[in-house]
Amino acid sequence: MGDTQRTNSRPPRDLRALPKAHLHLHLAGSLRPATLRELAERHGLPDPRLPSDPEIQGWARFQELYDAARAVLRTAEDLRRVVVEAAAADAEDGCGWLEIQVDPTAYAPLLGGTRAVLEAVLAGAAEAPVPTGVIVSSSWARPAAHAERLAALAAEYAGAGVVGFGLSNDERLGRPSDFARAFRIAAEAGLLGTPHSGFFTGPAHVRECVEVLGAARVGHGTSAASDPATLALLAERRVALEVCPTSYPPFGVHELADVPVATLLDAGVPVALAADDPLLFGVGLLGQYEICRTALGLSDQRLAAVAGDGIRSSSAPEPLRVAMLSTVDAWLAGRGPDLDAG
Numbered sequence: 001m002g003d004t005q006r007t008n009s010r011p012p013r014d015l016r017a018l019p020k021a022h023l024h025l026h027l028a029g030s031l032r033p034a035t036l037r038e039l040a041e042r043h044g045l046p047d048p049r050l051p052s053d054p055e056i057q058g059w060a061r062f063q064e065l066y067d068a069a070r071a072v073l074r075t076a077e078d079l080r081r082v083v084v085e086a087a088a089a090d091a092e093d094g095c096g097w098l099e100i101q102v103d104p105t106a107y108a109p110l111l112g113g114t115r116a117v118l119e120a121v122l123a124g125a126a127e128a129p130v131p132t133g134v135i136v137s138s139s140w141a142r143p144a145a146h147a148e149r150l151a152a153l154a155a156e157y158a159g160a161g162v163v164g165f166g167l168s169n170d171e172r173l174g175r176p177s178d179f180a181r182a183f184r185i186a187a188e189a190g191l192l193g194t195p196h197s198g199f200f201t202g203p204a205h206v207r208e209c210v211e212v213l214g215a216a217r218v219g220h221g222t223s224a225a226s227d228p229a230t231l232a233l234l235a236e237r238r239v240a241l242e243v244c245p246t247s248y249p250p251f252g253v254h255e256l257a258d259v260p261v262a263t264l265l266d267a268g269v270p271v272a273l274a275a276d277d278p279l280l281f282g283v284g285l286l287g288q289y290e291i292c293r294t295a296l297g298l299s300d301q302r303l304a305a306v307a308g309d310g311i312r313s314s315s316a317p318e319p320l321r322v323a324m325l326s327t328v329d330a331w332l333a334g335r336g337p338d339l340d341a342g
Ligand SMILES: [Zn+2]
Pocket: 024, 026, 168, 196, 219, 276
């Protein structure tokens, strides 16, 4: 809004052809509904309830659905398959780099430990149809010592497919300062710190994640939009916010039309659009860009800027980043392959 929109004679640019990095996707939340049902049946579990009746209300209901999705992932083969399928869905959406996030804790008892879980996920990443890195996540709800163990595990696999360390779940359940050591372990191994914050909590929590945990990116973080000082900090340090538009309305965090992408961009804060949990929210990576165009009125210039922010704040190898960024420029200049075809 406020940008020069494309001229009215020109067809809208194809958002699928805009190269994207997908930086905030949870493993179980990426399950295809058909795969969820198939695995439930194979493992003799009751047919999972799906959020196709869009009734997700509040955190408890969300957690119930998420736990049901996690419960069908019982073997290394299940985990490998989910990663490959998530990347395949993203490939169709024009994704050129995926970072998939897993908390190995829930799967560890069945697979014989967190290491076995991580290796199964890395096996999926290695054969995914889109280059894929893995983010190991602990939970704000678990003790700092647990996060430190997972950070040490993640650090062992830095350079072997693990690219980041995060903290997921409800950020009100833990204090950032308690997790400083875990993030230090990850940073010393060269991993990006990507905690969830600023979803239920205010800008002070986002700021603490940057200042105390050294976050390179923040999962959500949209409460920062209400505080100029936090916006300035994020902009100055080039800390990207992983904004997932469809994750907010079910929790009353933002209405779709009020997701503050424009405010963040105006303040110079990098924005990386992501899907979070497409199984639960029903919208994939491409759909998040479409929502920014239709519900938020972002111009193609801004959509290209967001795609560029995602690529620049990713852990993709430098040559891939350069290639993707030049394709973003070509898309905006109207020289994308799909546009030439017409
Ligand atoms: Zn998330």
